Amino acid sequence: MTSEPTIIVEGVSKRYGDQHAVRGVDLALMPGECVAMVGHNGAGKSSLIKLMLGLTTPTEGRIRVLGGDPASAAASSIRRQVGFLPENVAFHPSMTGRETLDFYARLKGVPTQGNAALFERVGLESAAVARRVGTYSKGMRQRLALAQALLGAPRILFLDEPTTGLDPALRQSFYEIVAALRDAGTTVLLCSHALTELEGQADRVVVMSRGRKVADGSLATLRGLARLPVRIRLTLADGDVDGLARWVGEDAVLTRLAGGVVELACANDDKVGLVRRIACDGPAVHDIEIVQPSLDEMYAHFLRRPDMVGEAAE
Numbered sequence: 065m066t067s068e069p070t071i072i073v074e075g076v077s078k079r080y081g082d083q084h085a086v087r088g089v090d091l092a093l094m095p096g097e098c099v100a101m102v103g104h105n106g107a108g109k110s111s112l113i114k115l116m117l118g119l120t121t122p123t124e125g126r127i128r129v130l131g132g133d134p135a136s137a138a139a140s141s142i143r144r145q146v147g148f149l150p151e152n153v154a155f156h157p158s159m160t161g162r163e164t165l166d167f168y169a170r171l172k173g174v175p176t177q178g179n180a181a182l183f184e185r186v187g188l189e190s191a192a193v194a195r196r197v198g199t200y201s202k203g204m205r206q207r208l209a210l211a212q213a214l215l216g217a218p219r220i221l222f223l224d225e226p227t228t229g230l231d232p233a234l235r236q237s238f239y240e241i242v243a244a245l246r247d248a249g250t251t252v253l254l255c256s257h258a259l260t261e262l263e264g265q266a267d268r269v270v271v272m273s274r275g276r277k278v279a280d281g282s283l284a285t286l287r288g289l290a291r292l293p294v295r296i297r298l299t300l301a302d303g304d305v306d307g308l309a310r311w312v313g314e315d316a317v318l319t320r321l322a323g324g325v326v327e328l329a330c331a332n333d334d335k336v337g338l339v340r341r342i343a344c345d346g347p348a349v350h351d352i353e354i355v356q357p358s359l360d361e362m363y364a365h366f367l368r369r370p371d372m373v374g375e376a377a378e
């Protein structure tokens with residue numbers, strides 16, 4: 065990517081009294097990039113988003129959003145180009161969806177004419193839009209919240225736990241909208257605890273722990289750094305697990321799963337050789353599947369290894 069970062073965070077720390085919410089974070093986000101920020105409760109994710117939104121100022125360091133300081137008095141033009149879906153959205157229950165979005169559009173200083181198209185984009189039908197928000201399901205409220213975040217066609221979108229409480233179909237349609245925005249050049253920063261659903265959605269993952277950035281890279285990069293074992297899952301034709309254990313010896317760690325399925329854990333570099341051996345002179349198998357370490361496992365690994373900051377951070 066040759067374009068300029070939309071967000072630059074340089075050596076940023078944020079303290080609330082003696083509470084260190086964010087510690088020495090460096091981060092650059094590019095246009096057209098979907099970055100997932102993950103971390104335990106209290107890791108500093110929301111604090112970092114608040115800093116990038118200009119709602120708070122850093123105790124140390126510097127933040128540039130679309131070339132300016134988001135917390136400066138002159139930042140209203142920057143904020144108009146930023147969308148935010150907070151973790152807990154509380155809309156007024158007696159207002160209709162249409163009234164709610166009109167209200168937020170006026171607050172942001174953008175014309176309300178585009179609201180009908182926004183409702184269509186997030187999948188809220190006109191009957192629903194005319195109903196009071198107090199009657200909405202969780203999924204409808206979240207669609208309205210996304211429409212609010214998309215007001216003014218933002219160049220940067222912050223989504224804090226956007227899919228919590230959504231059913232799988234709704235989550236899928238949510239990520240489809242996010243992908244379309246990213247493809248159109250929007251920078252998307254997504255906070256989530258639902259790590260497994262981020263696979264295939266995020267171009268990059270930033271892992272936060274106790275206010276620090278402890279890993280930053282594509283899933284492939286983080287997988288390489290973590291060097292976690294890959295699992296080769298086999299369904300044996302004859303069910304002879306003991307025979308397989310003798311055959312594989314010290315080359316992999318064997319685990320028995322339900323239904324006669326066996327897993328062999330080995331280093332990623334040994335994976336292809338082991339699969340070749342199984343195919344050539346190993347036991348007969350009905351099925352073979354390669355299971356990469358999940359994002360949950362990588363996340364746990366990086367939290368256990370805070371010393372990897374330098375290696376994992378770009």
Ligand SMILES: Nc1ncnc2c1ncn2[C@@H]1O[C@H](COP(=O)(O)OP(=O)(O)OP(=O)(O)O)[C@@H](O)[C@H]1O
Pocket residue numbers: 080083084085103104105106107108109110111112
């Ligand atoms: N306004 C504040 N005053 C005092 N401490 C705060 C304030 N805001 C955040 N903190 C503290 O800073 C730390 C980081 O909190 P933050 O909300 O950024 O974490 P988080 O990663 O977003 O957590 P969660 O996943 O639970 O939302 C926590 O210890 C929190 O208690």
